[in-house]
Amino acid sequence: MRDRIAKELDLLKKYYPDTDAKEVGDSTWFKIPSFLIPGEIWNKTSAAVCFEAKITYPGTPPYSFYIEGGLRSKDNADTRPKDYEEPAATPFNGTWGRFSWQHDSTWNPTEDLVAGSNLLNFVRSFGDRLKEGL
Amino acid sequence: MPLIAISEDHFKKLLKHFAKKTEQVAFIFCTPSDRETFAAKEIYLVPPEGLVHESTYHSEITDDELARIIKHAHQKGYILCEAHSHPSSKDQTAFSPSDKLGFTEFVPHVWWRLKGKPYLAIVFGQDHHLDALAWIENPHKPEAVQIVKVGSKEIRPTGITYRELLSRQLINARYSRQEAFFGREGQNKLEKVRIAIVGLGGIGSHVAQQLAYLGVRKFVLIDHDRVEGSNLNRLVGASEKDLGEYKIDVTKRLIGSVQIKSDIKRIAGGLFTRAALDEIKNSDFVFGCVDEDGVRVAMLEACCAFQKPYIDLASDAPDESAFGGRMIFTGIGKGCPKCREELDDDEIDWYFSSPEQRKEKGHIYGIRKRALGDTGPSVIFLNGVMASVGVQEFATYINPALRQPIPFLVYRGNMGILTKPTDSPNPNCYFCNTLWNGKMKSDLYRFAKEQK
Numbered sequence: 001m002r003d004r005i006a007k008e009l010d011l012l013k014k015y016y017p018d019t020d021a022k023e024v025g026d027s028t029w030f031k032i033p034s035f036l037i038p039g040e041i042w043n044k045t046s047a048a049v050c051f052e053a054k055i056t057y058p059g060t061p062p063y064s065f066y067i068e069g070g071l072r073s074k075d076n077a078d079t080r081p082k083d084y085e086e087p088a089a090t091p092f093n094g095t096w097g098r099f100s101w102q103h104d105s106t107w108n109p110t111e112d113l114v115a116g117s118n119l120l121n122f123v124r125s126f127g128d129r130l131k132e133g134l
Numbered sequence: 135m136p137l138i139a140i141s142e143d144h145f146k147k148l149l150k151h152f153a154k155k156t157e158q159v160a161f162i163f164c165t166p167s168d169r170e171t172f173a174a175k176e177i178y179l180v181p182p183e184g185l186v187h188e189s190t191y192h193s194e195i196t197d198d199e200l201a202r203i204i205k206h207a208h209q210k211g212y213i214l215c216e217a218h219s220h221p222s223s224k225d226q227t228a229f230s231p232s233d234k235l236g237f238t239e240f241v242p243h244v245w246w247r248l249k250g251k252p253y254l255a256i257v258f259g260q261d262h263h264l265d266a267l268a269w270i271e272n273p274h275k276p277e278a279v280q281i282v283k284v285g286s287k288e289i290r291p292t293g294i295t296y297r298e299l300l301s302r303q304l305i306n307a308r309y310s311r312q313e314a315f316f317g318r319e320g321q322n323k324l325e326k327v328r329i330a331i332v333g334l335g336g337i338g339s340h341v342a343q344q345l346a347y348l349g350v351r352k353f354v355l356i357d358h359d360r361v362e363g364s365n366l367n368r369l370v371g372a373s374e375k376d377l378g379e380y381k382i383d384v385t386k387r388l389i390g391s392v393q394i395k396s397d398i399k400r401i402a403g404g405l406f407t408r409a410a411l412d413e414i415k416n417s418d419f420v421f422g423c424v425d426e427d428g429v430r431v432a433m434l435e436a437c438c439a440f441q442k443p444y445i446d447l448a449s450d451a452p453d454e455s456a457f458g459g460r461m462i463f464t465g466i467g468k469g470c471p472k473c474r475e476e477l478d479d480d481e482i483d484w485y486f487s488s489p490e491q492r493k494e495k496g497h498i499y500g501i502r503k504r505a506l507g508d509t510g511p512s513v514i515f516l517n518g519v520m521a522s523v524g525v526q527e528f529a530t531y532i533n534p535a536l537r538q539p540i541p542f543l544v545y546r547g548n549m550g551i552l553t554k555p556t557d558s559p560n561p562n563c564y565f566c567n568t569l570w571n572g573k574m575k576s577d578l579y580r581f582a583k584e585q586k
Contacts, residue, residue: 002580003577004577054482054483054486055486055580055581056428056482058564059434059472059564059565060431060483063479063483064483088494089490098494100495102479102480108560108562108568109564111573111574
């Protein structure tokens with residue numbers, strides 16, 4: 001595992017201790033088995049999420065995130081989120097859906113992992129996306 | 135056809151004098167038989183006391199000795215022919231750089247002292263190898279002596295010195311019209327700079343051609359693509375005969391036709407190889423002329439990690455109402471393609487995605503142009519404009535006296551204008567700030583396919 005990726009994994013584990021990482025080809029995939037999501041918006045209060053850091057990381061941020069399949073709005077079980085595709089392929093078992101999601105344009109990684117952009121920032125950014133609702 | 139005739143007796147004496155292990159000097163006093171034929175009448179072997187300095191590679195005659203020799207020639211109406219030895223030279227016998235430098239001052243001086251008489255010079259190596267020059271019409275412009283006749287035997291000089299002088303004159307003439315742009319110093323820089331061009335398609339082939347004409351000789355050509363029929367409308371130097379050949383080989387031939395003494399390293403494996411990354415590291419300057427942002431971002435990382443100035447060029451013609459291109463100069467402290475938001479993260483993600491992932495993304499965004507094999511319009515004149523813009527900024531980098539290089543230029547072909555965007559780049563950019571300034575190390579060789 002690349003040094004930077006290993007440090008990123010350590011940082012993620014500080015906040016999400018069950019985070020798992022898997023190297024697939026040029027990429028590293030990260031999975032957080034139980035990610036809290038707003039129950040007042042969605043039909044679940046937690047779900048597994050995963051995302052991919054491609055070979056260009058950290059120069060470019062991850063581009064989308066995946067969530068355990070079956071995510072729908074609380075009020076209408078048939079309504080799918082915007083920019084969401086299901087099923088979507090990940091290297092992890094189970095059914096997954098894919099959110100097209102981009103970190104905001106200020107992506108500035110630094111040697112000091114915490115001082116600059118990192119995967120934890122990315123996780124928090126898609127956490128915000130899930131708080132937005134559909 | 136200058137010819138110097140020496141008697142066998144004089145020649146033997148000269149050879150005996152030159153048999154020493156240190157450089158020796160002699161003078162041959164000649165009379166002209168006709169305009170270009172000179173016959174030796176007397177010889178003078180300079181004794182050790184006539185030399186200021188004497189070694190294997192250099193000897194220097196005293197001013198008094200020289201004055202006596204010139205006076206003798208003047209009094210007798212002789213033409214002066216200097217001769218000296220290069221004891222270690224054989225079939226490559228030629229005048230040394232210091233000999234040639236000496237001629238530039240000494241020949242006009244003797245020419246003046248002897249009232250416009252020709253001047254001759256011979257350098258002797260081992261085994262009758264020699265080289266010779268004659269200044270007959272002009273004290274600044276020597277001619278090659280074709281034959282040194284010893285009795286009835288003819289010795290042909292190596293001619294090496296004259297060929298070198300011709301080559302230098304050709305270089306001087308060749309760049310005489312652009313010296314105002316670069317100056318002699320700038321022209322020398324162009325001869326020495328090693329330039330990597332990544333992508334030898336429509337833009338890269340133009341860039342290579344222009345650089346070769348400017349006087350650049352050292353190239354690294356990186357591209358794994360081969361020539362296809364659809365490239366023949368814009369790939370400079372290519373014809374139907376090149377179908378299936380590597381683009382780098384077409385460009386190599388193109389450069390070679392302009393610069394005979396070029397030094398070209400070809401990397402047919404493309405950018406994602408250890409060899410390509412090593413060659414970027416060993417280059418002085420990089421031109422990026424590729425289509426895909428995925429390749430661009432890796433190239434940008436390489437240039438920033440190795441601190442190589444980098445000009446990225448792109449042309450685009452989505453339709454007839456909006457065609458143009460852009461040039462971004464990284465490494466001059468004013469941004470890069472990434473922090474100027476000219477690289478599309480979505481496009482980069484797509485480039486490094488698996489076929490399954492591309493299929494999924496296609497469902498959300500529709501099928502992309504790239505997925506269909508890059509069938510967008512591409513025309514030679516746009517590529518030519520952008521290549522010229524890039525080479526122009528490179529010229530300002532080589533000779534900052536022209537003006538400071540411009541970091542970002544956008545060509546709007548449909549409007550017929552070249553604009554200089556004033557948006558500020560991201561000062562904390564990961565590439566052109568963090569990596570370039572060494573604040574963070576890049577594990578760049580992860581891009582090399584051999585690593586996997």
